[in-house]
Amino acid sequence: MSHTAHIPSHRKPRRSASKTALRAGVAGGVLSTIAVAGAAGPAQAEPVAQTIEMPTITAGLSTSVAASAQATQAVALDLETQATEDAAAATAAKTAKKAKAEAVRKAEARKKAEAAAEAKAQEAAERASRSAERTTLSASTGSSDSASSSSSSSSSATGSAASVVAFAQSQVGDAYVSGGTGPNSWDCSGLVQAAFRTVGVDLPRVSQSQSTAGTQVSLDNLQPGDILYWGGAGSAYHVGIYVGGGQFVGAQNSSTGVVQKSLDYDPPSGAVRVL
Known part of the structure; x- marks a missing residue:
């Protein structure tokens, strides 16, 4: 064992460097190489190098963002479709209302025309009756x-x-x-x-x-x-x-x-x- 193994000032820097490297690997998504020296081995032993591959979170983040954008687009499309359907329904209701009003107007006009025709026919019948009476009187006086x-x-x-x-x-x-x-x-x-x-x-x-x-x-x-x-x-x-x-x-x-x-x-x- 090294004569400096128990001295805190020699061990603390190595532990602090490891934590710093680990944090850097997580935040950047890159591969970090951490050299770990065998603290328990003899001073003459060669240091052991260990490579730790940290996961890349960028790909997952991109997928999540893409899914969110897709969902937003779907919601927007649904809203647009609903708006189109509402507008079509409103137009159809307006058209139906207008058609109903026109039908009522035509029905009233037809009733008025029928009433006028009936009155005209009655007037013509009365006029013909009066004319026939005059003809009868004329025929009798000139007989x-x-x-x-x-x-x-x-x-x-x-x-x-x-x-x-x-x-x-x-x-x-x-x-x-x-x-x-x-x-x-x-x-x-x-x-x-x-x-x-x-x-x-x-x-x-x-x-x-x-x-x-x-x-x-x-x-x-x-x-x-x-x-x-x-x-x-x-x-x-x-x-x-x-x-x-x-x-x-x-x-x-x-x-x-x-x-x-x-x-x-x-x-x-x-x-x-x-x-």
Whole structure:
């Protein structure tokens, strides 16, 4: 044993150096070499060198930092996704609210339109009823005149023409119905066709064709039984039958029905003679 082994001043520096080297190895993650001299061996023995490899903590720290960054990124992504979903939900709710309001507005507009249409239809029905009443009154007050004119026109008509005139006059007061062909409701061409069918003449069904079914005649040279038309020949929109005495019979419209009127009431455009 060395004669200085028990002297504290010789042993303390070696122990302090070992601790310093150990701390340096832990903090820096490097390999430290600590030379340990055999304190118990003879003074002549060679010192023993021992290498201690200290663990490197840098790699573990990097992994921990990377994991933390990854977790932070995941949280941020979740937050962004949640924000996107919340925004989409808010937009959808706003759109649904707007669509509901629009549907309510349209429903109210539709109700108003239906109410207006119903009121308009009722007004039209009342107006038609008043017009029909006026027509009835007019027909009753002018019945004597019509009777006299009918007798005079019938007396001037002969043969088949007289039959056509008599049939037409017998329908006065019937209703006007578009497409009507009798026996109690007529449209203009349906009445003319039925009147001529009583004498075996089969006329076309519509006004346009009836206005060219015979020989064109002047309105100054009319005879009972002639077909009167309104509009152009071949494109007429209305027809009637001349019954003599400056009068005609026709299914005018839904307000008047079948009437006998003076030519001045509604002057025709032309006339054709079939008989």
